[in-house]
Amino acid sequence: ALVLGIETSCDETGIGIVRGRTLLSNTIASSMEEHARYGGVVPEVAARAHLEALQPAIDRALAEAGIALADLDAVAVTSGPGLAGALMVGVGAAKALSVSLERPLYAVNHLVGHIAADLLTGDDVEYPTVALLVSGGHTSLLLVRDLTTDVELLGETVDDAAGEAFDKVARVLGLPYPGGPEIDRAAESGDPTAIRFPRGLSRASDMAEHRYDFSFSGLKTAVARWIERRQAEGLEVPIADVAASFREAVVDVLVTKALAACDDHGVPRLLLGGGVIANRRLREVALERARAAEVDVRIPPLSLCTDNGAMIAALAADLIRSGRRPSTLAFGADSTLPVTEIQVAEDDR
Ligand code: ATP
Ligand code: MG
Ligand code: FE
Numbered sequence: 001a002l003v004l005g006i007e008t009s010c011d012e013t014g015i016g017i018v019r020g021r022t023l024l025s026n027t028i029a030s031s032m033e034e035h036a037r038y039g040g041v042v043p044e045v046a047a048r049a050h051l052e053a054l055q056p057a058i059d060r061a062l063a064e065a066g067i068a069l070a071d072l073d074a075v076a077v078t079s080g081p082g083l084a085g086a087l088m089v090g091v092g093a094a095k096a097l098s099v100s101l102e103r104p105l106y107a108v109n110h111l112v113g114h115i116a117a118d119l120l121t122g123d124d125v126e127y128p129t130v131a132l133l134v135s136g137g138h139t140s141l142l143l144v145r146d147l148t149t150d151v152e153l154l155g156e157t158v159d160d161a162a163g164e165a166f167d168k169v170a171r172v173l174g175l176p177y178p179g180g181p182e183i184d185r186a187a188e189s190g191d192p193t194a195i196r197f198p199r200g201l202s203r204a205s206d207m208a209e210h211r212y213d214f215s216f217s218g219l220k221t222a223v224a225r226w227i228e229r230r231q232a233e234g235l236e237v238p239i240a241d242v243a244a245s246f247r248e249a250v251v252d253v254l255v256t257k258a259l260a261a262c263d264d265h266g267v268p269r270l271l272l273g274g275g276v277i278a279n280r281r282l283r284e285v286a287l288e289r290a291r292a293a294e295v296d297v298r299i300p301p302l303s304l305c306t307d308n309g310a311m312i313a314a315l316a317a318d319l320i321r322s323g324r325r326p327s328t329l330a331f332g333a334d335s336t337l338p339v340t341e342i343q344v345a346e347d348d349r
Pocket of ligand 3: 307
């Protein structure tokens with residue numbers, strides 16, 4: 001099916017068009033620069049920016065895909081989780097589009113969408129599979145029996161999300177927002193073994209109780225303390241080494257726990273998704289260690305890791321393919337939608 005996906009859960013206005021599991025276009029307008037001087041996303045600014053960006057983004061996506069609105073078979077939209085005001089803009093636009101075109105509407109989960117980005121990478125995805133979702137607001141390990149029907153939450157962060165930790169540590173290092181890409185860049189010229197930062201919830205005792213959970217707030221504090229001590233001694237802060245050592249600690253825990261989940265469940269398959277999967281070192285280590293463990297790992301291309309509309313369209317296309325009914329118009333923005341709710345307001349007639 002030819003599907004247009006609308007994503008407005010945070011500061012990216014994403015419009016993607018897919019035909020089944022083939023990507024036709026993926027346009028993204030970001031209000032990131034407007035938020036940068038506040039050091040984080042300002043919800044009202046984001047919502048207003050979506051309003052302004054939506055129509056041009058839709059036009060651009062259609063042009064790039066070489067299709068007209070009337071060619072679409074369905075419309076898809078992120079219903080949650082995310083910023084309520086930002087989500088509402090996308091939901092309103094999607095409903096209007098669905099009604100005016102007389103095409104079915106699929107309201108889907110943003111987090112499952114991040115994992116659905118892997119559907120666009122080529123070969124068929126085999127189930128069951130473990131999935132690791134690492135984004136700005138979430139860090140979760142999932143057991144996916146079928147991306148359209150059954151996503152089980154194995155564990156998640158007990159405090160900060162990994163992306164949040166990247167953004168906070170960047171601030172401590174004096175790097176601009178958003179910090180993830182900045183730390184990634186700074187880390188390239190640093191020594192990842194320079195400083196041994198803590199790996200959260202990784203001790204033997206933690207692995208019994210919190211085997212699939214993550215914790216990054218202790219790591220963030222450890223980095224801040226290390227920098228303070230250094231400055232108190234009147235020494236310069238080696239930004240590249242701190243960035244590389246911090247990045248290594250995050251990546252190590254993420255990959256170790258994901259592969260442990262694969263091993264425990266006898267599932268030699270791993271899907272990665274979310275903005276932090278854009279991290280160079282994470283991609284590298286995941287590939288290396290998965291190969292060693294004989295686990296088949298899927299990693300979306302960079303443009304499909306951070307928020308985008310194509311992943312939303314891809315998830316809806318798979319829902320259609322597996323015979324799921326569209327959503328009724330009786331849904332709104334759900335800012336706390338859990339990852340286990342793949343589609344909302346499915347028509348049960
Ligand atoms: P959620 O998906 O949980 O609702 P979100 O949509 O805000 O949150 P994403 O857009 O998926 O999150 O990801 C954004 C996060 O990814 C930010 O925290 C950003 O710093 C981080 N990020 C982006 N690129 C990189 C990178 N190269 N290395 C590390 N982190 C990165
Ligand atoms: Mg974003
Ligand atoms: Fe996201």
